[in-house]
Amino acid sequence: MLDTKYNHLEIEKNKYNTWKEKGYFKADNESKKPPYCIVIPPPNVTGKLHIGHAYDTAIQDAIIRYKRMKGFDALWLPGMDHAAIATEAKVVKKLKDMGIDKYEFGRENFLEACWDWTHEYGDNIRNQWAGLGLSVDYSRERFTLDEDLNYAVRKVFVDYYNKGLIYKGEKIINWDPAAKTALSNEEVEYASEKSAFYHLKYQLEGSDKYLDVATTRPETLFGDTAVAVNEKDERYKDFVGKNVILPIMNKPIPVITDEHADMEKGTGCVKITPAHDPNDFEVGNRHNLERIIIMNDDATMNENVPEKYQGMTREECRDTVLEDLKEQGLLLEVEPLVHEVGHSQRTGVMVEPMVKKQWFVKMAPLAENVLKFQDDKDKKINFVPKRFEKILRHWMNISYDWCISRQLWWGHRIPAWYKGDEIYVGMEAPEGDGWVQDEDVLDTWFSSALWPFSTLGWPNNTKDLERYFPTDCLVTGYDIIFFWVARMAFQSEYLTGYRPFKDCVIHGLIRDEHGTKMSKSLGNTVDPFEMIDKYGADSLRYYLTTEGSMGLDLNFSEIKLTATWNFINKVWNASRFVLMNIEDLKEIKLDNLSSIDKWILTKYENTLKSVTKHMDKYEFNLAGTEIYEFTWNYFCDYYIEMAKYSIDNESTKSTLCYILTGIMKMLHPFMPFVTEEIYQILPVKDAESIMISSYPEYDKHLVFANEEIIVDDQIDFMKKFRNIKQENNMTKDLKILFEDSIYNDLVIKVLRLNENLINEPLSIKSYPVNSNNIKATIYFEKEETKEDIENKQKQIEDLKASILRREKLLSNENYVNKAPANIVEMDRVKLQEEKNKLEELLK
């Protein structure tokens, strides 16, 4: 028999391995069932899974378990991401701590260290998936650097190159001076920083006139090759076409006109540094200006600046330049300013825009294709909630190309080879001597963009690809829509001709209890596995999936997690009661049903119908609330209490078992462990594991509208009775007189009324208790107090107000004619009830 208390530690032991060994997680591409597929957003092999992963995967597991029980051949494909820059940074640091320099170590050795790292952290992640109870198909697990995924990557690269969708070009890119690699625009995060607008004096050549040029980056002046003003700017029209003297360098540079110079901003004069500013780069292109790169790869000043400044960091150089300018009287003004400065997402250092030769994906045709798909309702990705489609569409209007080369070692090496000026792009190294492969690897998102189909075997037309692609659903946070979802969309739609997934379920971020973003530096992170130790994976999963609503952030609350534990404990104890009483049940026979059996079955079927609807629409909070309410407020609070008086009855036992089974099945996607534990003890069950049992189907033959009304009325009576009893402090010796009713018996039992005092009205004070079908009067030895009178008066006032409101409503012709008939009828019934009650009170 079950323990009196739910013990999550005990229950969650061993089940996972059993499921795994029995092969329940494995999809079967030979099966006759319709396929249903989700690919996991592959976690980076950089460390432990955090609460966000727990959230994301709990949702997916709920979906996949539901679909599996619903009769689908459900495939949840797991895997991990090599996370090029993120992992490389970790391994570099690890080696550094051991006193090893990456470059001295060499490419081969370094990659070996990365693989060791990957295997170690991969195992951790698999253990954590097990702890969460995720039903992923390990037989299909993939890693973004697997040989076949690498093949897919090379294939895309080569095809795109041949079609002109991938090209190598010298452009301005975001340079991470710490990782010494290029970044995409998406990998740059902006943060407000206190800085200043420095007004510099650019003297007109051979004149005492000068331009006041405002800049936030005085240290880049060494790379200036022009000063731009707006064509329409009257203030500077005499300067245009002449030269100004670049401070410190004492070099003449032209004053040009360009649309980029905004008359309203600053002084209207802009220094143009084509090699170190994206806008200036464009200006430089328009005017054929020289690009002078003034920094090394680590962002120290290079040989193109005067010797004095060479080797300085950007920051040191800025300070020195400012001092020197001040000395020379060329610093006109320092205007404090707060502005956004770009930082590398991974290393955190300030990004340096630099001109570099890199590989790019031409975005315009790919993006356009996605928009075409989104306009076709049979081809589009359906976002849940809908509003997130806008983020995709917005991102597809980008004007810049995607920089995909990274100066890293860990990743997919670019399949391009060079020999002198020759370049060869192909699946394998070209024949002949002297070819050297490109040193760089691809942006990690290049391979994860192929994830939904490369994992299923693409570009080979495998059985899995044919069966499971396009996938059915992708679950991820809104923070990576533009990183990942958008890229999967354009890659999939261009390469395969299909959307990568039909539905895209977007959830929010988990924040701390005050709504602050979790971060290691703030120390407000929540470790999901600590929570699992304390409350169990079932509690954590149910809490995460049913607490918030899709697309909104969730403020993590341990108190609510304990409330979930309490709910499971309640479920546990209800099961305990049921199992204690149905041990000898041989089969579930739902005939000769009593009134309460019919009542709870009706409530159950209606709940099931609604829960199924919510599950299909990914409305897990609503599904969860309904199951919770049904289980606690109807099944436990009333049915079990009432069933105690007919527990030997076969129909009661069958009903108990039937409903408990249904509750377990509805809860299983959210709390797999405890529901399996209880399912296993049921005397009658339809499968060897709840995981592979079938989800209950709504059965309209078990809906009894009449009994629902009758028992609801009995409950209504009981509530009113208890209310009066408690309000008047009638702890004992209350006497009750029932008017004739066929529905009293159960009420008398459940309310534990003293049989001797029924129908013996002999006391001072009397209280009427009426429901629709049951009418009674309670008598009690007590004087009427002032409070009693006040209470009664208040009740009368409330009733009168309500009657007035309803009469007014019902006399409104518009309402009566336009509102649905059942709503109007309900008001009529309610009105009559209120009138009856008022009459009663006024007696």
Add this chain to the structure above:
RNA sequence: GGAUUCUUAGCUCAGUUGGUUAGAGCAUCUGCCUUACAAGCAGGAGGUCGAAGGUUCGAGUCCCUCAGAGUCCACCA
């Protein structure tokens, strides 16, 4: 500058296509160890749903304006 979300009970949040007198958890008050559960049971108190307008027979829900908070994108010489 563009987009978007949020504002509902003391706290944290639900609230489906507009439809009875707006719900939950926690906290709080009262009474109970009633044989599944005291991490429980029974009962209560607590909200003019951010503000003002509009559409409608009917608005927490739809529309407009405003206020406050958050997020994303763009700009930032």
